[in-house]
Amino acid sequence: MQQALSLLDLNQLIRSTLDEHLHPSYWVVAEIGEFKQVAQGHAYLDLVEKKGSQIAAKIRANIWQYTYRVIAGRFSAVTGQNLKAGMKILAQVNVTFHEVYGISLNIKDIDPNYTLGERARIRQEVIERLTREGLMDLNKRFPLPLVPQKIAIISSASAAGYGDFMDQLLKNRQGYQIHAQLFQATLQGADAAATIIRALDQIDLLSGKESFDAVVLIRGGGSQLDLDCFDDYGLAATIAKYPLPVITGIGHERDETIVDLVAHTRLKTPTATAEFILSGFRDFEEQLNTALKTLERATSQKLLMEDRRLRDMLTTIKTLADFSIQRQKENLNYKTNQLKSLSSNLLKMDLVKINNLEMGIRRSWKSRVDSEDRKLENLERDLQKLDPNTFLAKGYTRSEVNGIPINKTEVQIGDTLVTFAKNISLKSIIQNIETNGNTKL
Template identity: 25%
Template sequence: MDLIDDSPAPSGNQPEYTVSELSGAVKRVIEGEFGLVRVRGEVGRVSRPASGHLYFDLKDDRSVIAAISWKGQVARMQVRPEEGMEVVATGRMTTFPGQSKYQLIVEDVAPAGAGALMAMLEKRRAALQAEGLFDAARKKPIPYLPQVIGVVTSPSGAVIRDILHRLRDRFPRHVLVWPVAVQGQDCAAQVAAAIRGFNALPEGGAIPRPDVLIVARGGGSLEDLWGFNEEVVVRAAAGSAIPLISAVGHETDTTLIDFAADLRAPTPTAAAELAVPVRLDLLAALEALGARLTRGIGQGVVLRRQRLRDLARALPRVETLLATPRQRLDAGALRLGAGLGLAVAKKHREFDRLAGRLQPQALRAGLARQRDQLTGKSERLTRAILRRVERLGDVLRPISGRLAPALARMLGDAGRKVAEGQRDLGRLADRLDAAPAARFVRLRDRLEALDRTRVTLGYHETLKRGYAVVRGDGAVVTSKAAAEKAVALEIEFGDGKLAVGGRAGRRAKGEGESGQGSLF
């Protein structure tokens, strides 16, 4: 029976590729032809997983290209792509063999034009305004004369020098500078962190908390100022508990932080002017107000003095006011002598009338009546006291009858308790007398047991079992080498010590034929 081969015969001389070989060949072709390309398109789906890489699509009206930016490339981007944004992406084409697809590795992204950036900016502004972050009711008043001013800007630019110079000219204040990047990828995160950091300073802490904040940057293009349009910066400015002045760019530049700030300044120098008044103007105004106050006080005194004089002229003279009272006083003085004589005569007659009624018989009769009344009251009081005593006696007799037995019982209980206490005291005294002797016996037994343990564990007992202790030159010898070096040896047995010759004795006797010295 013949075997039939059903496998198809090779067709022509075409080479055979494995899947990996073909994928690698396609990858090399695409990367060789499109090593560096710039692609213009609209950003589609945007995804950024926890790894930090950025995945998005570039599309036009007919095609879509998958794009990816690695984490390090994303950190270097000036502008990050957002969905709906028209951009020009720079990168290189490659393939992804795992899904048999090609993709663009994007190294940089730039807006396709100012129109795209403005459209994205307007869209973000509308969304934040819908949340109420730009409402005028949320804005806080700027303090008239702050003690501490916090400035969020670059420490090396001309902006901070302009602000400090203007503050020094107008009204010197304590200034805290929080250095940040005012351009680039790190700008938004650092500015937001600076605003939150100033707000986190405690009142009365080691670092003084600012009374007003200034976020400042010099002029630049829309791309240069883009960090101040980021949502994280706008939310930090809107949530600041410290009043905030935005001074980003020149007068014609507008960023989203300007809408969220409590006050917008056209330039950083103008922000310093809005933060503090002019000290010389305040001094001049104070002097003017002081002069006005002095003039006002003087004019007031003059007017009141004139008014007092006018009122004084309208009043009658003192002599006129006192004439009638003085006349009444003179008339009263004239009538006083006659009145006193009449009063004395009247009191004299009243005294004579009362003196006539005070006769000795009348006094004795009054005393007798008072004595009778006092005697009656004394008798009634005596009878009341006796009745009161009798009632109390009736109440106390039953109580006294019960008191004697109770007192006897109490005395009996007290006697029994005293007897029991004496017996307990006797037993305790006996125990106290016996306690030292018993403790002495226990301590003696324990000492004897410890001594027996010491003797048992001592090396003398070990020597009695057939062991010996070798000492060389007074020290215990535990090795042959130490014994050979010793000048004198001593061996201790269980029944005594034995002295033997050391190194000197062995040299005198000589060593054995085998080359080993004898110990004895």
């Protein structure tokens, strides 16, 4: 049976074995899992290696005060950012083992160029993914009003950059009225991307009540080193697909973040962003003034042209009217003369017709009168023949009873019979009546 060791003996054996067999230092690629700087100036880290979302390896590490001051200063100068959790580094380490605290790594140096290249690689991967998904220019397709009067601002109310932006925007010399509403967010650090996305969601929820023209993302002051949140895929994709044009004024001039690339419009600073918005108002006012002047000139020219055209038209109308009146006068005179001539001829013809008609009527009536005269003479002769006196003159008599001819009344014995003869009348009393050979007494 192997001789048993105490725990201290085992740990000392491990330490001596590591010291004998390991190199004095190694260059190790790892991700900073946790990072903490203490008051004494030392930095304590957890270095991890991941396979997908799982941690495949993990070890404690430290950077002593003097070394950290040198490493951190050079790292910030080269990469433009501070060491922090989630960052992938290439570190020169030596392995140490302590009987009480166990194994750890002492970081001697960090190559900032590796981190810079790794950051560029990750940034490029995000850009390529956004490009494949067709998101790089998507937000640029939304029309940005020339005069954005309602603006949603994502920033921090306590930041100097936000204050500068609002002063320049709302206190403009021209007195343009702009409605600006702040949506609070953190614009640096690990939570920045998530808080910006939440602010965008809040703006979207208010879209039914507030009809914003654009979203302005301005970095409210702070260090220019913490820009990683603006290279985040989730934030960049959200801005790219956002239904309103997004304007960025993150406040850095040297670097262009992925959020700047996918945004509708990128400005360098908050004040430059305010100036950009105001320039739209000034451009619109200038266009409006130009349009008004153009309209005034066009109106004046049109009025002059119409005045000339109206004068020409009046002259033409007067000339045509005079000509037409003259022609009508001539035509009227001609018609009058024609009418006079025609009337004279018609009168003559009518007089001839009347004379002829009168002669015809005279002849017709004379012939008719003559005919009627002959008829009257004949009737007169016939009447004379029928006149009782004519018969009486020839010796005939006429008898009446009670003024009625005896052939038209019933005669009774005792009736008075009056007999008319030429120049005399005889009265007789009927004593008997004989009819067809019979005697009535």
